[in-house]
Every structure is written in structure tokens, then in C-alpha cells.
Amino acid sequence: MSTSTVFTAAVRGIGVEFICVEADISNGLPVFHMVGYLSSEVKEAAERVRTAIKNTGLEYPPKRTVVNLSPATIKKKGASFDLPIAVAILTALGKIPKKTIKDKLFIGELGLDGRLLKVPGILPIVIEAKEMQVKTCIMPKENAAEGSLAGGIEIIGAESLKEVCMYLNGESIFSTSLCSGGNRKKHQMKETLDFADMQGQEAVERAAEIAVSGGHNFLLVGPPGSGKSMTAKRMATILPPMSLEESMEVTKIYSIAGLVDTKRPLIEKRPFRSVHHTATKAALTGGGLVPSPGEISLAHSGVLFLDELPEFRKTVLEVLRQPLEEKKIEINRVHGNYTFPANFILVAAMNPCPCGCYPDMERCVCSPVQIQNYLRKISQPFLDRIDICVEAPRVTYEELTTKKKTESSADIRERIVRTRRIQKNRFLESGMEIYTNSMMGIKETETFCLLDNEGKNILQQAFETMKLTARSYHKILKVARTIADMDESENIHAKHLREAIGYRTLDKKYWGR
Structure with a gap:
């Protein structure tokens, strides 16, 4: 009888759990039994591993094999346990010295011919392994570039189980090194889109700049073809x-989502996720027995774009309310609770009515009931979480054919970088982990959004006249703070406040609430 223990890891949400793979080989009926709260794809590893070992050219005697993946309280899923199971069995059989698997972590899927296939979730696993003082991670070669991003830990990228066995037996030397963060060279991608292409929507461009400068949620309302998308x-x-x-x-x-480029694993450009209106709640938030990231998490640190907003199912839009406030999404399952980051800018676009022509009553063919039913698909709680609402009017022929030069995206981005730097420095000096004005809580808003007497009077009048909610009140203050930062003004002046209030009038115009 012989036993061995190999270490691997599993991703749970965005966190990592270390898994101990134990293999026991003994005399008895030739069975392969696996235990440890396993999903179907992990149970199928028995056939993959047994066949891969045979096709690698290694002898697998007909003995009783028991493999345990502990702790047994954690649900195991995925095919990434194939390699550690195979190494544990071969070590128990004496094909691999036990001393060579010490301080090493194994992860990878096996093909029936013994090839190592790439698996998702490598980067968080390697980062956590480094924190746990693991010295070496052995993984599929296709995952090696991604794993090397963690830096400070030896990465072994193998193409097959045979190569892993040769390495552990000292018969093969891989070209490895203690990686210091992998290849982080910036790859300049030429932009095919530019704000310089737009004509006649200066007010919309201004609102878009404010939204990105402060990380504010943004709603565009206008007829088809007015430039919303x-x-x-x-x-x-x-x-x-x-x-x-x-x-x-x-x-x-x-x-974790399995969307990393094998050749350029480090994502250097902020995400822009455009979601179709047929998307389900699980597609947005993340789904599955063990949830994987949804669109709102894939848009983290970037933009989530919802076109044709009223066409989304109301229940789908309502699930956005919590992450829009808390900048994260919490998913509860029987097997545990999972938290994914979701700090994104929501950008939404919609027509004012089913035909898109309202409030131009000469062209609109919708009845008042149709218009109200269409607009009612967007609830007041959802609207309250939108910082900036702006109307995109129909573009005239003169505006389209004008030779007036408009600002490029590079010019606008330069101003946004300067504005964001002002915000970041302000919060760093106060010892806060806040990077944009939209992330401020009530206490921070009271501290950094002080108004003079004129500003207080303006805001009080707007609050009472427009029947604002407490959430809308704080949204106005945050947007005003951003506009003041764009002007490099330490204080919020009346003009900044009036512009911020102006971005709350559109929902009153259409929804009347």
C-alpha cells in the first residue's frame, strides 16, 4: 500500500481555495474510486487520467485506486484537477519521487493522449500560491504566459504529462525563471473610433466627458439616428x-471567465461591454452552481453599455440596482456566497417612445398610453441610480455637413486624466480608497461637496420643485463636484451646481416623477 499527496487549487468566485489531492494505491479489486464532493466533470477525470497515463507509456497496474480531494466541504468543478490527480497516482506508484513534488502546485486538464490543455483561472491561483509560499507552479504551456504575470514564483509550462514526469524525475530541464511580472510592455492599438467623427452633439459630448471624468452613470435619450450608440x-x-x-x-x-488572450494575457485596456437586450439575469450577474463572472463583472473598471434600455426585461434591469450602489455583486448559492467586483460606468441609451419620435407630436404615431407603458419599463429606483440624463436631439443637415473641426478623443482623454488625478489625490490625502467622485459615500459627500449660501438655496429650490429623492440629491452633489474638478476649482460654485441639476431634469420631462 502506498499513498501520496499533491497540492492544487480551485477558484471560488474571485477567491481561491487550496485543494489537497490524496491518492492511495493498494491491493484489491482494480477499481478507480474518487471522493471529495465532486461535480460530474471531476468524476470523469478518472477515465481521462487512467487513459492519459496508459497513452503516455507508463505502466498502470490493476490495483485498487482511491483519490480524495479535500477539504470535502468544498464543491469541486472543472477539469483542472486532472494533472494533480495523475501526479498523485504516479507518485503513489513510485514513478515520481515524493521529494520532487514538495512546495509545488499542479493544475491542468489532460487529453486522452496525455497532452496538457489550458484551463481558466490560472492568474488568481498563481497569485494566491505565491502568497502561500509555494515555490513552483506546474501548468499547461498555454497558461504559462498568464501565470508569469504574478511574478516572484517559478512557472513551469509543460505540453504533456510525459514532460511533467521527466521534469519531476530530473530527466528534463525546462527554460524557467523567477518571473517578475511577465511581459508588461504596452501594446498600442490604433483606435478606429473617435469623437472627432461626431457632428452637432456638443452638449452630449460634454455630458459624456463629465460622466467618464467622475465615473458617473449615464443615460442618453433621443430619436433613432441621433448618435446615442x-x-x-x-x-x-x-x-x-x-x-x-x-x-x-x-x-x-x-x-476566471476563460477570456484571457494566450499571447497577451495582461489586459491593458479598460473593458467596454455591450450587452444585447435579450440578456438574462444570470448573464449580467454571473451564473452556475459555482458562479462565474457575468457582464457586470467583466465590465469592472470600464463601461457597461445597455442599448435599447426599455427592451430589457424589467427583472433584468432591477438586478443592477445593488451593484450600481455597492460596486460589487453578491451571489448566494446553497454551497456558499460569492462576491464579484462590479465597479463600472453604466451607459444606457433609449428612444423616448416605441416609434422614437416623441415629443415631436407631428411625427410620433404612438398613443399616450403606449408612450407611458414604454417609459414605465424603467423604474424610479433605477432612474435614481443614473447620475447624468441627457437628451440627444435629432442632428440637422447643416450640422452634418459643417466643416467645423471637433475635438478628438485624445484631447478629451487628456482632460479626463487630469481631472481623475485631482480626485485621486484628494482622496489619497484623506486616507480613503476612493478613486472617483461617484464612489463617495454620504460622509465623503458631506466633506468634499460643501456649498456656499447661494448653492444651498439653488439646491433647496431644485429639491422641492423637482421632488428629488435623497439619492438624487447626493448624485447632484457628486456630479457638481466633478464639474468643479474639471474647472480645477477647489469649491463648487453656482454654475457647477446648475449644470449638475440640469442633468436631472430629463427624467422629470419624460417620466414626470
């Missing part, structure tokens, strides 16, 4: 560059 898509070109920490966090999310 055009504006939203170009907002991706004015997002500020990501810091290394932000890039790593976004890459971790995409790694």
Missing part, C-alpha cells in the same frame, strides 16, 4: 489608462 461606443476611447493594479484585477476576472 455612436456616443456610447466612443466613450471607450476616452477612458483613462489603467494602472498596473487595475490591469491585474481585470485580468484576474477575465482569467
Whole structure:
């Protein structure tokens, strides 16, 4: 009888749990039995591992094999346990010395011919392994570039189970090194979209700049062809560059979702996720028995674009209310609770009525009831979470054919970077982990959004006249703070406040609430 223990890891939400793979080989009926709260794809590993070992050219005697994945309280899913199971069995059989698997973590899927296939979630696993003082991670070669992003830990990228066995037996030397963060060279991608392409929507462009500068949620209302989608898509070109920490966090999310580019694993550009109106709640928030990231998490640190907003099912839109406030999504399952980051800018676009022509009553063919039913698909609680509402009017022929030069995305982005730097420095000096004005809570709003007597009178009048909610009140203050930062003004003046209030009048115009 012989036993062995190999270490691996599993992703749970955005966190990582270390798994101990124990293999026991003994005399008895030739069975392969696996235990440890396993999903169907993990149970299927028995056949993959047994066949891979045979096709690698290694002898697998007909003995009783028991494999345990502990702790047994954690649900195991995925095919990433194949390699550690195979190494544990081969070590128990004496094909691999026990001393060579010490301080090593194994992860990877096996093909029936013994090839190692890439698996998702490598980056968070390697980062956590480094924290746990693991010295070496052995994984599929296709995952090696991604794993090397963690830095400070030896990464072994193997193509097959045979290569892993040769390495552990000292018969093969891989070209490895203690990685210091992998290849982080910036890859300049030429933008095909630019705000310079737009004509006649200066007010909309101004609102878009404010939204990105302060990280504010943004709603565009206007007839078809007025440039709503055009504006939203170009907002991706004015997002500020990501810091290394932000890039790593976004890459971790995409790694768990299996969306990392094998050749350029580090995500250097802020995400822009455009979601179709047929999307389900699970597609937005993340779904599955063990949830994986949904669209709102894939948009973390970037933009989530919802076109044709009223066409989304109301229940789908309502699930956005919590993450829009808390900048994260919590998913509860029988097997545990999962938290994913969801700090994104929501950009939404919609027509004012089913035909899109309201309030031009000469062209609108919708009845008042149809218009109200259409607008009623957007609830007041959802509207309260929108910081900036702006109307995109129909573009005239003169505006389309004018030779007037408009600002490029590069020029706008330069101003946004400067504004964001002002915000970041302000909050850093106060010892707060806040990066944009939209992230401020009530206490921070009271501290950094002070008004003079004139401003207080203006806001009081707007609050009473427009029947604002407490949430809308704080949204106005945050937007006014951003507009003041764009002017490099330490104080919020009346003009900043009036402009911020103006971005709350559109929902009153259409929804009357």
C-alpha cells in the first residue's frame, strides 16, 4: 500500500481555495474510486487520467485506486484537477519521487493522449500560491504566459504529462525563471473610433466627458439616428489608462471567465461591454452552481453599455440596482456566497417612445398610453441610480455637413486624466480608497461637496420643485463636484451646481416623477 499527496487549487468566485489531492494505491479489486464532493466533470477525470497515463507509456497496474480531494466541504468543478490527480497516482506508484513534488502546485486538464490543455483561472491561483509560499507552479504551456504575470514564483509550462514526469524525475530541464511580472510592455492599438467623427452633439459630448471624468452613470435619450450608440461606443476611447493594479484585477476576472488572450494575457485596456437586450439575469450577474463572472463583472473598471434600455426585461434591469450602489455583486448559492467586483460606468441609451419620435407630436404615431407603458419599463429606483440624463436631439443637415473641426478623443482623454488625478489625490490625502467622485459615500459627500449660501438655496429650490429623492440629491452633489474638478476649482460654485441639476431634469420631462 502506498499513498501520496499533491497540492492544487480551485477558484471560488474571485477567491481561491487550496485543494489537497490524496491518492492511495493498494491491493484489491482494480477499481478507480474518487471522493471529495465532486461535480460530474471531476468524476470523469478518472477515465481521462487512467487513459492519459496508459497513452503516455507508463505502466498502470490493476490495483485498487482511491483519490480524495479535500477539504470535502468544498464543491469541486472543472477539469483542472486532472494533472494533480495523475501526479498523485504516479507518485503513489513510485514513478515520481515524493521529494520532487514538495512546495509545488499542479493544475491542468489532460487529453486522452496525455497532452496538457489550458484551463481558466490560472492568474488568481498563481497569485494566491505565491502568497502561500509555494515555490513552483506546474501548468499547461498555454497558461504559462498568464501565470508569469504574478511574478516572484517559478512557472513551469509543460505540453504533456510525459514532460511533467521527466521534469519531476530530473530527466528534463525546462527554460524557467523567477518571473517578475511577465511581459508588461504596452501594446498600442490604433483606435478606429473617435469623437472627432461626431457632428452637432456638443452638449452630449460634454455630458459624456463629465460622466467618464467622475465615473458617473449615464443615460442618453433621443430619436433613432441621433448618435446615442455612436456616443456610447466612443466613450471607450476616452477612458483613462489603467494602472498596473487595475490591469491585474481585470485580468484576474477575465482569467476566471476563460477570456484571457494566450499571447497577451495582461489586459491593458479598460473593458467596454455591450450587452444585447435579450440578456438574462444570470448573464449580467454571473451564473452556475459555482458562479462565474457575468457582464457586470467583466465590465469592472470600464463601461457597461445597455442599448435599447426599455427592451430589457424589467427583472433584468432591477438586478443592477445593488451593484450600481455597492460596486460589487453578491451571489448566494446553497454551497456558499460569492462576491464579484462590479465597479463600472453604466451607459444606457433609449428612444423616448416605441416609434422614437416623441415629443415631436407631428411625427410620433404612438398613443399616450403606449408612450407611458414604454417609459414605465424603467423604474424610479433605477432612474435614481443614473447620475447624468441627457437628451440627444435629432442632428440637422447643416450640422452634418459643417466643416467645423471637433475635438478628438485624445484631447478629451487628456482632460479626463487630469481631472481623475485631482480626485485621486484628494482622496489619497484623506486616507480613503476612493478613486472617483461617484464612489463617495454620504460622509465623503458631506466633506468634499460643501456649498456656499447661494448653492444651498439653488439646491433647496431644485429639491422641492423637482421632488428629488435623497439619492438624487447626493448624485447632484457628486456630479457638481466633478464639474468643479474639471474647472480645477477647489469649491463648487453656482454654475457647477446648475449644470449638475440640469442633468436631472430629463427624467422629470419624460417620466414626470
